[in-house]
Structure formats: structure tokens, C-alpha cells
Amino acid sequence: MEEEEEGAEEQERFSYQQRLKAAVHYTVGCLCAEVASDREVQLSKQTIAAISEATFRQCETFAKDLEMFARHAKRSTISTEDVKLLARRSNSLLKYITEKNEEIAQFNIERKTKKKKKLEDGNKNSVETTEAGEVESEN
Amino acid sequence: MADSYVSDNEPTTRTLLRRVLDTEDPHTPRRRQSTRASAQRTPLETPFSMRLRSQTKTTASRRSHRARSVGRLAHIQTSGHLKEQTPRTLLENILLTAPESSMVMPESVVKPVPAPPLVQSSSRESSPGSLELHLPEFKTPTTLAPSLLATGKRKQRLRLSVFQQGMDQGPPLSPGPLTKLHGNAGASSLTSSLNLTFATPPLPQSVRRPGLARRPPRRPAVDVGTFLQDLQDTSTLPTDTVLEDTQPFSQPLIGPSPSVHHSLPCPSFSAERTVSHRARSSGPGLPNNSTGKPAPLLVGKAEGVDALAKGFPNTSNSLSGEDGLQPLQDGVGEEVEEVMEESLSMSDVKEAAGAQGSARAEEPERHQEVIEAERSWGAIEAKKPEASPGDEDTPGRTGSPELTSATLEIQQARQLAFLEPAPPTSTTVLSSEPLEPLSAKCPPRAQTAGPRLRRDPYKTGLNHYAKLFSFYAKMPMEKKALEMVEKCLDRYFQHLCDDLEVFAAHAGRKTVKPEDLELLMRRQGLVTDQVSLHVLVEQHLPLQYRQLLIPCAFSGNTVFPAQ
Numbered sequence: 001m002e003e004e005e006e007g008a009e010e011q012e013r014f015s016y017q018q019r020l021k022a023a024v025h026y027t028v029g030c031l032c033a034e035v036a037s038d039r040e041v042q043l044s045k046q047t048i049a050a051i052s053e054a055t056f057r058q059c060e061t062f063a064k065d066l067e068m069f070a071r072h073a074k075r076s077t078i079s080t081e082d083v084k085l086l087a088r089r090s091n092s093l094l095k096y097i098t099e100k101n102e103e104i105a106q107f108n109i110e111r112k113t114k115k116k117k118k119l120e121d122g123n124k125n126s127v128e129t130t131e132a133g134e135v136e137s138e139n
Numbered sequence: 140m141a142d143s144y145v146s147d148n149e150p151t152t153r154t155l156l157r158r159v160l161d162t163e164d165p166h167t168p169r170r171r172q173s174t175r176a177s178a179q180r181t182p183l184e185t186p187f188s189m190r191l192r193s194q195t196k197t198t199a200s201r202r203s204h205r206a207r208s209v210g211r212l213a214h215i216q217t218s219g220h221l222k223e224q225t226p227r228t229l230l231e232n233i234l235l236t237a238p239e240s241s242m243v244m245p246e247s248v249v250k251p252v253p254a255p256p257l258v259q260s261s262s263r264e265s266s267p268g269s270l271e272l273h274l275p276e277f278k279t280p281t282t283l284a285p286s287l288l289a290t291g292k293r294k295q296r297l298r299l300s301v302f303q304q305g306m307d308q309g310p311p312l313s314p315g316p317l318t319k320l321h322g323n324a325g326a327s328s329l330t331s332s333l334n335l336t337f338a339t340p341p342l343p344q345s346v347r348r349p350g351l352a353r354r355p356p357r358r359p360a361v362d363v364g365t366f367l368q369d370l371q372d373t374s375t376l377p378t379d380t381v382l383e384d385t386q387p388f389s390q391p392l393i394g395p396s397p398s399v400h401h402s403l404p405c406p407s408f409s410a411e412r413t414v415s416h417r418a419r420s421s422g423p424g425l426p427n428n429s430t431g432k433p434a435p436l437l438v439g440k441a442e443g444v445d446a447l448a449k450g451f452p453n454t455s456n457s458l459s460g461e462d463g464l465q466p467l468q469d470g471v472g473e474e475v476e477e478v479m480e481e482s483l484s485m486s487d488v489k490e491a492a493g494a495q496g497s498a499r500a501e502e503p504e505r506h507q508e509v510i511e512a513e514r515s516w517g518a519i520e521a522k523k524p525e526a527s528p529g530d531e532d533t534p535g536r537t538g539s540p541e542l543t544s545a546t547l548e549i550q551q552a553r554q555l556a557f558l559e560p561a562p563p564t565s566t567t568v569l570s571s572e573p574l575e576p577l578s579a580k581c582p583p584r585a586q587t588a589g590p591r592l593r594r595d596p597y598k599t600g601l602n603h604y605a606k607l608f609s610f611y612a613k614m615p616m617e618k619k620a621l622e623m624v625e626k627c628l629d630r631y632f633q634h635l636c637d638d639l640e641v642f643a644a645h646a647g648r649k650t651v652k653p654e655d656l657e658l659l660m661r662r663q664g665l666v667t668d669q670v671s672l673h674v675l676v677e678q679h680l681p682l683q684y685r686q687l688l689i690p691c692a693f694s695g696n697t698v699f700p701a702q
Binding site: 065 | 641
């Protein structure tokens with residue numbers, strides 16, 4: 001029974017993985033089409049398949065690394081610092097991520113000020129919680 | 140010869156040494172063997188000794204019982220079957236043979252022999268000629284020497300045999316083993332020393348006086364000349380070394396130093412003799428000291444060493460500079476006369492040595508080395524000289540390498556000479572000790588001589604890794620490939636350190652800790668969910684590191700290493 005359950009779980013995971021892969025493949029295909037039209041270069045399907053497979057595996061590695069970084073910093077939640085640490089190798093990527101991070105931070109600050117104003121105005125608690133939840137989700 | 144010594148009531152160095160040998164309890168584990176050997180030897184000795192003397196039987200019996208008779212040594216000496224290398228027997232043999240070899244030949248015979256050979260290139264030709272002249276005459280005495288030589292260390296035996304063959308055949312062979320060391324000077328000196336040794340044997344029979352007395356006069360004259368020549372030759376050396384050569388060991392090193400230095404790898408028995416003799420002559424040559432050299436052997440090793448040390452500092456005093464050579468010569472002559480005297484104030488020597496020590500750090504060291512060599516000479520306990528020369532060698536190394544090497548050689552020669560009776564193990568240790576420092580000295584000297592190359596600080600350490608890489612490649616590598624490897628290694632280590640720094644900062648720390656390294660290894664893929672860090676540590680690191688890295692819980696709730 002356990003084996004069957006495990007087998008079923010594995011199949012589920014596998015199917016889930018396949019779906020994820022398919023999603024990644026679709027996204028990669030769209031991006032490659034964009035790049036091809038920009039550079040006026042043709043990309044074969046095998047290339048796109050290879051790129052999507054590599055992306056998928058890299059995502060797995062990223063996830064593990066992020067988890068390691070968070071644990072290394074003695075946190076249980078992955079933060080933007082972990083992401084930045086992950087992207088440090090690639091300068092452009094690091095820059096991009098840093099900029100994005102700053103934007104988000106600013107956005108959060110603006111949101112907070114807005115919240116305070118609303119609170120001062122005497123907002124309802126439900127609105128605050130929803131906004132806090134949105135802010136957290138955005139983070 | 141032995142009879143003369145036996146009948147000698149004067150406390151000559153030889154007799155004293157014999158007494159010491161007789162009285163001293165064997166300290167080496169070879170005692171049992173020696174007893175056996177002695178037992179074996181007694182029957183052999185008796186017929187041989189009977190030829191020479193009438194006291195054979197009594198002495199042999201005494202020897203078997205380890206009685207304290209001087210004649211015993213003589214018998215032992217005469218017996219040519221000295222294959223058993225017990226310290227006592229070997230030492231006794233040396234004692235017996237040493238005077239023979241050191242016996243002063245008639246000046247007419249000896250002087251011409253040493254003088255020409257000491258001259259550089261020409262000496263070779265003359266020495267063989269002189270040797271040839273003397274060889275046939277001294278065949279009988281030489282027979283003893285070879286036997287005694289054979290009893291020496293294996294290396295010595297080989298070298299001696301080779302040397303003897305060379306001597307018989309002609310000049311080219313004899314200096315063969317020595318040529319690699321240095322040029323003609325050494326070979327010539329060695330041959331000259333050989334000449335001396337071969338020439339001396341017949342003397343004992345003719346001369347009743349102790350052989351030591353006669354020895355000095357000839358050698359000093361030659362030694363000084365050689366020494367001066369060597370000084371001039373070695374003018375290229377730093378002045379310190381030159382001065383050092385002249386000062387502390389001017390006397391003892393005059394002759395033997397160049398010869399011994401050259402003959403470092405294979406100190407021949409005769410060379411040892413000459414060296415020892417020269418050292419003796421130089422030591423006591425000091426005006427203050429009477430004898431100092433063999434006497435210490437008799438009374439006590441320390442005393443003898445002191446006497447020698449005293450002699451050296453005195454000589455150094457007198458020879459404050461190279462100018463002292465001449466007075467040295469005179470002093471040497473005087474010393475020669477005094478050589479035969481027994482150990483005088485040995486303590487004075489030590490004091491003098493101590494006084495000298497303040498003057499020059501290196502000189503006393505060398506003195507000490509020589510003293511140690513002397514000690515080994517009379518050392519029944521072979522281990523003492525081992526320790527002392529070893530200790531002295533290390534400080535001596537700091538000094539001029541030449542001098543130290545020379546002194547070591549002298550020590551080695553002496554040690555070898557005395558170690559023949561000593562247990563072969565101790566001899567090997569002793570010889571190995573001086574040999575090792577000597578061999579170690581040569582490469583460092585060559586390195587310091589050249590200019591220091593400026594190296595890139597970044598790539599300095601990578602050279603080591605590049606070499607490792609080339610080793611593990613198991614095939615020859617181009618230089619360009621090695622350079623590329625170095626570049627890659629450089630980048631790799633830079634990345635590594637950057638990552639470690641970032642990891643430490645990520646954890647809010649300023650110090651890199653093992654956790655950061657573990658994280659890095661995870662990123663590298665060495666540490667996975669299946670393979671933990673501890674597993675890798677156990678697999679690749681030696682046990683000591685494993686102890687440090689993997690915490691282990693001991694009883695009492697203590698964890699090692701403490702975290």
C-alpha cells in the first residue's frame with residue numbers, strides 16, 4: 001500500500017513536473033520567438049527545447065540555493081537578500097534585481113504611508129489586513 | 140710497537156686511552172657481541188701476537204677477561220681479524236693503529252712527500268710518486284692498516300679499498316672519489332695525507348717514543364702552506380668565511396680542512412688519521428695548552444675536549460687575523476712537541492673556549508665541533524659525539540658553510556676513526572649526521588649565492604598547485620599550458636574568496652566560518668543531501684583534521700572540539 005501510494009505520489013509529482021516543464025517550455029518558446037524576431041535569427045525547436053530544459057534545471061538549483069542561503073542566514077523565509085546573493089555572478093542580472101528590489105522597497109514605503117493615512121482616517125481593520133497581505137505577497 | 144707502549148710507563152695518551160677502554164664499562168648493546176668477538180678473537184690473536192710479542196697469551200687471556208692490561212690493546216691491534224665491530228675493539232684498534240700511522244717518519248721521507256702534494260695540481264703527480272716510493276717499503280705495516288681500515292664502516296671500507304687500489308694503481312684512481320667534491324687541492328691533500336699515513340707505519344718499529352711526539356713537526360709546516368694557499372684560492376669566499384677559516388681552526392684545519400672537506404663523502408682511514416693528527420697538533424700547539432688532544436682521551440673525554448677547545452681559542456687568539464698564520468706555524472711546532480704531553484689543564488681549555496665564544500659566535504661553535512670531534516675520538520660512548528656534533532652542526536651551519544663543513548668533515552673523520560671500535564650503528568649515525576648537514580649545506584649555499592628572483596605575489600603560491608597539476612596529469616605539459624592552469628587557478632581562488640566573503644556578510648558576520656565553507660561546497664555540488672560534509676572529511680582528510688572538524692561527544696557531556 002505504501003509503495004502504491006509512493007508510486008502514485010511519484011506519478012503525481014512527475015506529472016506535475018511535466019506540466020511545469022511544459023509551462024516553462026512555452027514561456028521559453030515565446031521569449032525565443034521574440035529574440036529571434038529582434039535579431040532576425042531563426043531558432044530551431046531543439047534549441048528551444050534545450051533552453052527550456054536547462055532553465056528548468058537551473059530553477060531547481062536556484063531554489064535549493066535560496067533555501068541554503070536563507071538557512072545560512074538563520075532565517076526560514078527566503079528574502080530579497082538571498083536572491084541578490086544568488087544573482088551576484090551575473091553583473092547585469094544583479095543590477096536588474098537590485099533595481100527591482102529598490103522599486104519594490106519604495107513601493108512598500110509608499111504603501112505604508114498610504115496605510116498610515118488611511119489608518120489616521122480611521123480605516124477598517126479588514127482593509128488594513130488585506131493591504132498588508134497584498135504588500136506581503138508582493139514582497 | 141705495542142711493546143714499546145706496553146712498557147711505557149709514561150701516561151701517554153695512548154696508554155690512557157687504553158686504560159679508559161679497559162676500565163670503562165661497555166655502554167652499547169654490542170657488548171655481548173664484543174665479548175663473543177673477543178672470545179673468538181683471542182685464539183686468532185694469540186698466534187699473531189706471538190709473532191710480534193711474547194706476551195700474547197697473557198694479554199689475550201686478559202682481554203678475554205677484560206683485564207686492564209695495556210698489552211691487550213697491542214694484541215688486539217696486531218690481530219688483523221678485526222671484523223667484529225665492537226666499540227671497544229674498534230677503538231682499541233684505532234688506538235693501536237693510529238700511532239702507527241701517525242708515527243713520524245724520518246723527516247727526509249715525510250717532508251718531501253707532503254710538501255709537493257700539497258701544492259695544487261702538481262701535487263698529484265708527486266704524491267703518487269712518493270707513494271710508490273713508500274709503498275713497497277711499508278708493505279708490512281700497511282697490511283695492518285688495511286685490516287683496520289676494513290674494520291671501519293662499510294662506507295669507509297669501500298672507500299678505503301677503492302682508495303688503496305687507487306693508491307696502488309696510481310694517482311687518478313685515488314682521488315677519484317674525492318674529485319667530485321673539489322679540485323686538486325683536496326685530492327692532493329688527501330693523497331698527501333695518504334702518503335703520510337703510509338709512510339708512518341714503519342716508524343713505530345724504529346722509534347721507541349710515542350708516535351704522537353714525532354708527528355707534529357712535519358705537518359704544521361705543510362699544513363700552513365697548504366692552508367695559506369687554500370686561503371688565497373678561496374679568496375672568492377666572503378671575507379667572514381675566510382677569516383673564520385684562518386682563525387679558529389687555522390691550525391687543525393690547515394691540512395685536514397681542505398683534504399677533509401674534499402674527502403667528505405669518503406673519509407679514508409688515513410685521512411682520518413691525518414686529520415686527527417693534525418687536529419692534535421694544532422690543538423696542543425697552543426702555547427698555553429700542553430697537549431690536550433690525546434690526553435683527554437685518556438683521562439676523560441671532556442678534558443680532552445677542553446684541551447682541544449682551549450687550543451683552538453688560543454690559536455684563534457694568537458691568530459687574530461690572517462697574519463697569525465706565521466706565529467701559528469711556530470706555535471704548531473711547539474705544539475707538536477707538547478702534543479705528547481698529557482692533558483694539562485683541560486678546564487683551562489674550556490675557559491678559554493668560553494672566552495673565545497664571546498669573541499666570535501661561530502668560532503666557538505667550530506671549536507665545539509672540533510671538540511666534539513675530539514670527543515668522539517676518545518669517546519667510548521659513541522652516542523655522546525653523536526649528539527654533540529649534531530647539536531654543534533646546527534649552530535655551525537649558520538656560520539660559514541665552508542668552515543662548518545670542514546669542521547664537520549674533521550669531526551666525521553675523527554668520529555669515523557674512533558667509531559671503528561665503536562658500534563657500527565653509532566658510527567653510522569655519526570657519519571650520517573655530519574653527512575646530512577654537509578649535504579644540506581651545499582644546496583643552500585648555492586641558492587643564496589644567486590640573486591633573488593622577484594615573483595608575482597599572486598602567482599607565487601599557484602606555482603605549487605601548477606606543479607601538482609602537472610604531476611597528476613601524468614604526461615608532460617607545455618609551459619603555456621601550465622601558465623593557463625595558473626591563470627585558471629587564480630580566477631578560481633578569487634571567486635572562492637569572494638564567495639566566502641559574501642556568504643559571511645550574508646550571515647551578518649565579518650569572519651569567515653566553516654559554515655560559509657560548507658555552503659560553498661554545497662554550491663559546488665560536493666556536499667549534497669546524500670553526501671554530507673562529515674562524510675567528505677572522513678574520506679579525504681587525515682585523522683588529525685577529522686578530529687578537529689567532526690565534533691565528537693565524550694563522556695560527561697563534553698564535546699570536542701568545543702563549539
